[in-house]
Amino acid sequence: xxxxxxxxxxxxxxxxxxxxxxxxxxxxxxxxxxxxxxxxxxxxxxxxxxxxxxxxxxxxxxxxxxxxxxxxxxxxxxxxxxxxxxxxxxxxxxxxxxxxxxxxxxxxxxxxxxxxxxxxxxxxxxxxxxxxxxxxxxxxxxxxxxxxxxxxxxxxxxxxxxxxxxxxxxxxxxxxxxxxxxxxxxxxxxxxxxxxxxxxxxxxxxxxxxxxxxxxxxxxxxxxxxxxxxxxxxxxxxxxxxxxxxxxxxxxxxxxxxxxxxxxxxxxxxxxxxxxxxxxxxxxxxxxxxxxxxxxxxxxxxxxxxxxxxxxxxxxxxxxxxxxxxxxxxxxxxxxxxxxxxxxxxxxxxxxxxxxxxxxxxxxxxxxxxxxxxxxx
Amino acid sequence: xxxxxxxxxxxxxxxxxxxxxxxxxxxxxxxxxxxxxxxxxxxxxxxxxxxxxxxxxxxxxxxxxxxxxxxxxxxxxxxxxxxxxxxxxxxxxxxxxxxxxxxxxxxxxxxxxxxxxxxxxxxxxxxxxxxxxxxxxxxxxxxxxxxxxxxxxxxxxxxxxxxxxxxxxxxxxxxxxxxxxxxxxxxxxxxxxxxxxxxxxxxxxxxxxxxxxxxxxxxxxxxxxxxxxxxxxxxxxxxxxxxxxxxxxxxxxxxxxxxxxxxxxxxxxxxxxxxxxxxxxxxxxxxxxxxxxxxxxxxxxxxxxxxxxxxxxxxxxxxxxxxxxxxxxxxxxxxxxxxxxxxxxxxxxxxxxxxxxxxxxxxxxxxxxxxxxxxxx
Numbered sequence: 001x002x003x004x005x006x007x008x009x010x011x012x013x014x015x016x017x018x019x020x021x022x023x024x025x026x027x028x029x030x031x032x033x034x035x036x037x038x039x040x041x042x043x044x045x046x047x048x049x050x051x052x053x054x055x056x057x058x059x060x061x062x063x064x065x066x067x068x069x070x071x072x073x074x075x076x077x078x079x080x081x082x083x084x085x086x087x088x089x090x091x092x093x094x095x096x097x098x099x100x101x102x103x104x105x106x107x108x109x110x111x112x113x114x115x116x117x118x119x120x121x122x123x124x125x126x127x128x129x130x131x132x133x134x135x136x137x138x139x140x141x142x143x144x145x146x147x148x149x150x151x152x153x154x155x156x157x158x159x160x161x162x163x164x165x166x167x168x169x170x171x172x173x174x175x176x177x178x179x180x181x182x183x184x185x186x187x188x189x190x191x192x193x194x195x196x197x198x199x200x201x202x203x204x205x206x207x208x209x210x211x212x213x214x215x216x217x218x219x220x221x222x223x224x225x226x227x228x229x230x231x232x233x234x235x236x237x238x239x240x241x242x243x244x245x246x247x248x249x250x251x252x253x254x255x256x257x258x259x260x261x262x263x264x265x266x267x268x269x270x271x272x273x274x275x276x277x278x279x280x281x282x283x284x285x286x287x288x289x290x291x292x293x294x295x296x297x298x299x300x301x302x303x304x305x306x307x308x309x310x311x312x313x314x315x316x317x318x319x320x321x322x323x324x325x326x327x328x329x330x331x332x333x334x335x336x337x338x339x340x341x342x343x344x345x346x347x348x349x350x351x352x353x354x355x356x357x358x359x360x361x362x363x364x365x366x367x368x369x370x371x372x373x374x375x376x377x
Numbered sequence: 378x379x380x381x382x383x384x385x386x387x388x389x390x391x392x393x394x395x396x397x398x399x400x401x402x403x404x405x406x407x408x409x410x411x412x413x414x415x416x417x418x419x420x421x422x423x424x425x426x427x428x429x430x431x432x433x434x435x436x437x438x439x440x441x442x443x444x445x446x447x448x449x450x451x452x453x454x455x456x457x458x459x460x461x462x463x464x465x466x467x468x469x470x471x472x473x474x475x476x477x478x479x480x481x482x483x484x485x486x487x488x489x490x491x492x493x494x495x496x497x498x499x500x501x502x503x504x505x506x507x508x509x510x511x512x513x514x515x516x517x518x519x520x521x522x523x524x525x526x527x528x529x530x531x532x533x534x535x536x537x538x539x540x541x542x543x544x545x546x547x548x549x550x551x552x553x554x555x556x557x558x559x560x561x562x563x564x565x566x567x568x569x570x571x572x573x574x575x576x577x578x579x580x581x582x583x584x585x586x587x588x589x590x591x592x593x594x595x596x597x598x599x600x601x602x603x604x605x606x607x608x609x610x611x612x613x614x615x616x617x618x619x620x621x622x623x624x625x626x627x628x629x630x631x632x633x634x635x636x637x638x639x640x641x642x643x644x645x646x647x648x649x650x651x652x653x654x655x656x657x658x659x660x661x662x663x664x665x666x667x668x669x670x671x672x673x674x675x676x677x678x679x680x681x682x683x684x685x686x687x688x689x690x691x692x693x694x695x696x697x698x699x700x701x702x703x704x705x706x707x708x709x710x711x712x713x714x715x716x717x718x719x720x721x722x723x724x725x726x727x728x729x730x731x732x733x734x735x736x737x738x739x740x741x742x743x744x745x746x747x748x749x750x751x752x753x754x
Binding site for chain 1: 549636692
């Protein structure tokens, strides 16, 4: 576990697992500055920074500000357009396809989610498939935009291939997350936000840093054998679909990841399967790409397109309270509602700050220096 | 494995795992007769029989004609209405809520899926949540209705509680399946049809009949401990969400099952969580039920609401072929596309007939005698 230290200056003697705490607002302003420095207009820089840092607030550290350097590298490689002409290229009353014009997914996704919400206002629901985008941060942030409007929000995205389908040793799918966010009344929203793999890649990275073994069922080696080697992806291994192996339902995780790929990319005209462009700018692009950029899919369903919102929310409160009061297994305190851990983390981090590991701080300082931006003192 | 015998007369000496083969048409006509005998109008009896037997054709034997006796018992108990007034009680251009009036889910679900398809014709997509229904057979059958119209079909349903959420020993969710069916061009459709548990209850029933052990990760005992005892559900145990345990992502299976419950029942006004009525008519109804009957959720998305259907289908063909050609793991012949096993089974069973185990044949003969219907010779 990272040691909780109060915003020390990271020095060469600090271990890689030492955490330094930064106030959310400081990191937000820094991130806005960086996005503006690479050419994003002020408003879009702010949109992107809020989306990116929502991952840090919610405890999904692998997808937050630690990736800022990666986004800048995409821009340096000419793969992220800071001034995209994002637009609807096809639509019906309840659907649209959005062309992200190679913009940051952190900007394209909020635009597309807003289109879904506007469609839902008129048609009851809105469904938007997106082509020509880049990585959008965490699915949960985008799905939650609909909740503010008394809608159920859905967000998913494909990503570059790290996952082998059941019975295969070839990486064919990304970790392809799905988020469904549902408003409640007095209770906080229900937020199911999950990679369609047994474990998200970020969790594997934590084990790699600590040189610890992974549980069986997370990854396989290049021969398709189960392995606990957290570094197996570097030697031809692959992440496993949710379920782990056939006996434990990995064909279901594979099917779910495939649905995300199809909704995000085959519907929109983005790249799919092994052709999805990688996030690291130094990894070569796949050859023979059948579409444009990476793909996302968003949905918004107006609650009162089904039943009065107050009635629905009363029942969601009842649902949540009943599940929270389910008899816990021995050794466990309580049953959690999807979204509980991330919300509790957000409350905590808005107070104590966002912990960043020394190598992340060093990366961000390097970025600040290169682009001539002040790093939070 | 059941022995493959050609339609022998089941005698008291035949083992419980001996299979007798019946032509699909014979079982279909028999099932139509039974549904008419309990009061279904001819057309609805046919609709229900086709939906029910689609499970036998696709190899999901636990949900097919073997359940016919169970449906009749629901009618005997006054819990299934053979002449329901199924109707839309709320709608917008892309949504509807359907009241199944306590009809057979096998009749209510096709009605609701048709509403979703009609909505999609006009608004691009259609989304229908259903209250006051009963069990609808297999999700795959309903989702595939949309594929015939060049639409993506989605079907899900809640069911009575057999599944314990992560960290709990209390059964709170059904096996809550999700199906997504996607049309292709020259390739057959992609059909992801999955219970949100590690293993469907039907698979457990097979192990129970054979007195074999279940793999760890399928079920837990009444104390929440992992167990291989396939009979553990009879002694207070529970099925486990897809993932099995927290380390292997069971919180994701729990979240997916919860989404199905919310979409099917909290949106529609059906019962949810531990209040979903049981399929076996002899099991007492839960007390304090917050809604009506069980709930389903259906979606239909017109392909050309996103991009031209021919273009989409060419890319689906490419997707399917690329995944089919993914490097297989040693010891495996090929990578499967979701829907392959069920479709191959359907082709086989339309030729060689539908295998029924001796106890199922005996049940059906008893039903035939009781209701005065000819059983296939």
